[in-house]
Amino acid sequence: MNERNPLRVGIVTLVVIGLVAGLVIFLSVSTFGTKKYTALLEHTAGLRKGEDVQVHGVISGKVTGIEIQDDHVQVTFALDSDISLGDRSTATVKVATLLGTHYLEVDPNGTGSLAGNRIPLDRTSVPYNLQDVIEKGTDALDELDPELLAKALTAMAGTLGASQDEIGPALEGVARLSEVVSKRSDQVGDLLASTRKVTDQLSASSQDIVGLMEQTNLVVSEITARREAIHRLLVETTDLSKALTAIVKSTNGKLKPALKDVKAVLDTLNSQDKQLTTLLENMAPAVRYVANATGSGPYLPLYLKPPAIPADDTTCKLEGTCQR
Structure with a gap:
């Protein structure tokens, strides 16, 4: 390098640096695999250069430029070359986040290709902004009576001031x-x-x-029609209950011993239950054998005369022995 001309080396170095810088700039602005389009908007609605372009919710490009024209704004954007925009394609500026970021929503409708790669103003829309509210609300505000509005606001302020202690807890609730x-x-x-x-x-x-x-x-x-009958039934049922209560009270002295005797009989039968069951089981075959042995059929004929067996009314009438 010491034997070369320093001037030539410097010139060549500057040329190389310039070419590299130009190549970097070219690569930064070039859009490989994309196709450029334009869209005419009523206003930008906050859309900025570098924000996304979405097709059916998928990021498919970037906004590359925004230019103000006569009564509208021209937005230039690059879209993936594999997406074709038809002759009825539309573009809409939408809010991406509450922090103020936006994106351009492109809907490729129609057949064929987009004329001039430009979406006209009648097929674009922007989000509602404060300016639109002010412009549309001006006419309505002009029709209001300012004095009546002032009285209404004063009355509302007085009401809110009188109930300020209740408004706070209500809002907290x-x-x-x-x-x-x-x-x-x-x-x-x-x-x-x-x-x-x-x-x-x-x-x-x-x-x-x-x-x-x-x-x-x-x-x-x-039930309403038969109210009297139902009332009479309830009254008679009450009287019957009182009469039964009186009968039970009047016979309490006699019923108590009788119930005790019945209880004693039941206790005796329960205590002899096994013996009675065995007796009946053994007695049945014995009675059957005795009846068969008499030869008169499945029964045992007994011939006894009164008073061994008390005579019925018919017998006593025939014999004239009935007593009263």
Whole structure:
């Protein structure tokens, strides 16, 4: 390098640096694999250069330039070359986040190709902004009576001032309610869905419910018509209960020993239950064998005369032995 001309080396170095810088600039502005389009907007609505271009919700390009023209704004954007815009394509500026970022939504409609790669003003839209609200609300504000509006605002301010102690807790309650609803949104959704099902079921069964109410009305009417009979029945039932109570009280001295005797008999039978069961089981075959041995059939004839067996009324009448 010491033997070379320093001037030539410097010139060559500057040329190389210039070429590299030009190449970098070219690569930074070049859009390989993309195609440029333009869209005419009423205003930018906050759209800035470098923001995304989306097609059906997918990021497919970038906004490359914004230029102000006579009564509109021309937005230049690069879109992936594999996406073709038809002759009815539309473009819309939309808000991406609450922090103020936007994106350009392109909808490739129609057939063929977009004329001049430009989307005209009648097929673009921008989000609603404060300027539109002010312009559309000016006419309505002009029609208002300022004196009447001032009186209304004064009355409202006085009402709010008088109830300021109640407004604070009320707002806190609303905030807490909103927080609870937000935390339990799933449960609230399930509750509303269940309520909708119940409402649908009631609506489907409206005829049955009306019929049931009509039947209930008939029952109430019948009860009302027979109120006196029901009252008399209740009174007589009360009298009967009082009479039975009096009978039980009057015979208490006799019933108590009788019940004791009955209890003693039952206790005796229960204690001899096994013996009585065995007796009946053994007695049945014996009685059957005795009856068969007599030769008169499955019974045992007995021939006894009174007074061994008391005579019935017919026998005593025939014999003239009836006593009174």
